[in-house]
Amino acid sequence: MTEASMVIVGGGKAGARAAVAFRENAWKGRVTLISDEALAPYDRPPLSKAAIMDEAEPQPVYLLDEGMMASLEVNFLRGSAATGIDRDAKTVSLADGTKIPYDRLLIATGAEPRRLSQTGAERALLLRDLADSAEIRRKFIDGKSVAIIGGGFIGLELAASAAKRGCRVTVIEAQPRVLMRGVPPEIATRIAARHAEAGVAILTSASIAQIGLDKILLSDGREIPADIVIAGIGAAPRIKLAEQAGLALDNGIACNTYLQTSDPHIFAVGDCCSFPHPVFGNERLRLEAWRNASDQAIVAVENMLGGQKPYEAVPWFWTDQYELNLQIAGLPQRGVSIVERVPKENALILCHLDGDGRLVGASGIGPGNSIARDIRLLEMLIGKKAAPGPALLADPAFQLKSLLKP
Amino acid sequence: MGQWIEVCATGDIDEEDVMRFDHGGQTFAIYRSPDDRFYATDGLCTHEKVHLADGLVMDNIIECPKHNGRFDYRNGAAKGAPACVNLKTYPVKVEAGKVLIDTGA
Structure with missing residues (x-):
């Protein structure tokens, strides 16, 4: 007979918050947190902003450090990729062959940046983790030209950070304006104007033909100087594990209002899952948002421990630029x-x-x-x-x- | 004990609201509760040093405007992640329609 066990896959904001929430809910059994990152869970919002702009070399802002994990008795498996779920045996397998038994499993695998497909796409840096942020920071040297592909939140935050470090910045957006997704034009116009004031060039309705060694070639023939190229063209939910396990998918891992997947023993939270929102006529949403990650973790944990709490937090996003x-x-x-x-x-x-x-x-x-x-x-x-x-x-x-x- | 410092008139803060007060290189947040009592805490959130006076007071809770860290402003108690460290509080008194705090300095 093994001790009852809660297992979390994913060491980001949602996974870390869930680990704490089990103890807040007085769960006495095992809690295992499996993360494919080498570091303990850290906060990601600074990665595009303070971590790049600050004079001092950035340090991870831990959400759950070693000391906290020890005191909460969280079994933290770092640098461990979960490679499969056996739903009949109720185990998660790791890359090294270890099998971790679970009574309830929480998938919090997040999302990963989408990649460009044009020639030269391999030159484009992506931002997801601390190492990506550190590399971008090293390359944002005064006077260098930076081309940022994508005028969404990440792209614009990086543009502001690059401008602060003295780079010559161009944002290349395929849509007719920046922040097309979810931000009204009246607001987007103001942020675009602020970028212009900082000397950032924003090109809209611009499509990329090719990424060269030191420039980007647009379809209309224009050439954009680009010592550094970064792609911020959205993120895709990390669903491989769920897909292989045969869980229902619908723009991410499909959850019900209790954040339960099609397998009643498996729950999903954060960027990787979609769920019906009761405040908005049960429209199915998938949110890539910091607060959603922790709010969902709190609700999912309660339900994993036998609760029946619908997730109904109102979506909320923020960005800081200049x-x-x-x-x-x-x-x-x-x-x-x-x-x-x-x-x-x-x-x-x-x-x-x-x-x-x-x-x-x-x-x-x-x-x-x-x-x-x-x-x-x-x-x-x-x-x-x-x-x-x-x-x-x-x-x-x-x-x-x-x-x-x- | 330090000295009592005059902050403002009682009418300068609405009930269930907060005001920023800077003094001697420090920043404080001064609260007026729904039951018309005054309280004072450090002005910056213990999570990421954001001015709490820009936040929302609901009953006896101040919520940080940045990441929604919550504190009971009467005793400074942090009410859960991301706010994990309690806020320092300061003695407050009301005299002749003025709010005074003792910053301990």
């Missing part, structure tokens, strides 16, 4: 009308309402933390399916908090 902070709560794209709210000078918040006047999204941009409090309150209102009047939303003197009071 002095600007951009945040998105909910699903702005589900809105049909927009109410502008200006909480402070130079800050802008858009409240996105659906056809019934229900608040379904909030997006904002402003210096420092100028939009944080209002976005947080709007996020809570979205979660409550509130339909606040547009006049109230537009009035910066109106305390949004009062709408949350009974």
Whole structure:
């Protein structure tokens, strides 16, 4: 008879948070955390920002260090790739042949950057882990030309970091504008203008023909200087393990509202999974987001221990570029009308309402933390399916908090 | 014990709200609770040194504007990841409509 065992595959934010959550829920049995990385779980948001910009050589910001793992009695298997799941025997196999038995298994394998397919694509650096970040940092030398392919969050954060280090930066975006996915044009325009002010060239509707040794050739014949090329063209869920195990897939590992996969003993969280969202008519979402990773871990662990808790946290993203902070709560794209709210000078918040006047999204941009409090309150209102009047939303003197009071 | 430092008038902070107060090279967060009491803590989140005064006060909790680390501002207790280290608190008193704190300096 073996001791009851909880096994987590993936040592990122979600996996680390889950390991802690088992102990917070007073689970006394074994907790094993399997990570294919050599380091203990560390935080990734700094990798595109502070880790590249700061004067000091970046150090990992640990989410769960050796001491914490020891005190929580987490059995941490570092540098161990999980290679297979035997669902009948309920074991996970590792590359070295070891088999780890589980009572419940949590897959938190994350996502991996998509690769370019053009000639010369192998020159393009990708950013996912600390080593990638360190390599990019070493190459961002004053005066070098940097071409960043993709005007999404990662691409733009890296552009701001490269500009800060004195590089000549070009962002090449295939779409007609940056941040096409999930960020309204009014907000994207402001961030693009800030990049222009910093000297970053943003080329939109631009397609790449070929990546040369020191330049990029666009389909329209233009040549972009590129001592360094980075691709930030999105990420794909890491589903190989789940796929081989025959779990249902649907834009990632398909979970139900309890974050349970098609095998009731296996759960999935974070970037690798999709789930129906009860606040948005059970639309199936897959989120690549820091807070979602930990919020899902907390709920999944509760359910792995016998709970029946639906996951209903409102999606929330942020990015920091230069002095600007951009945040998105909910699903702005589900809105049909927009109410502008200006909480402070130079800050802008858009409240996105659906056809019934229900608040379904909030997006904002402003210096420092100028939009944080209002976005947080709007996020809570979205979660409550509130339909606040547009006049109230537009009035910066109106305390949004009062709408949350009974 | 240090000296009592005048922060502001009681009316300068709404109920269930927070205000930033800088003094002597330090930054503090001053709170007024829903039951109309005043509290003071260090001004920066123990997680990533963000000004808590930009955060949201709900009942007796201050939530960091950056990563939603939560603290009970009455005693500084961290309420779970990512906030793991408690906030330092400072004595507060109200005299003649003014809020004063003892920074211990």
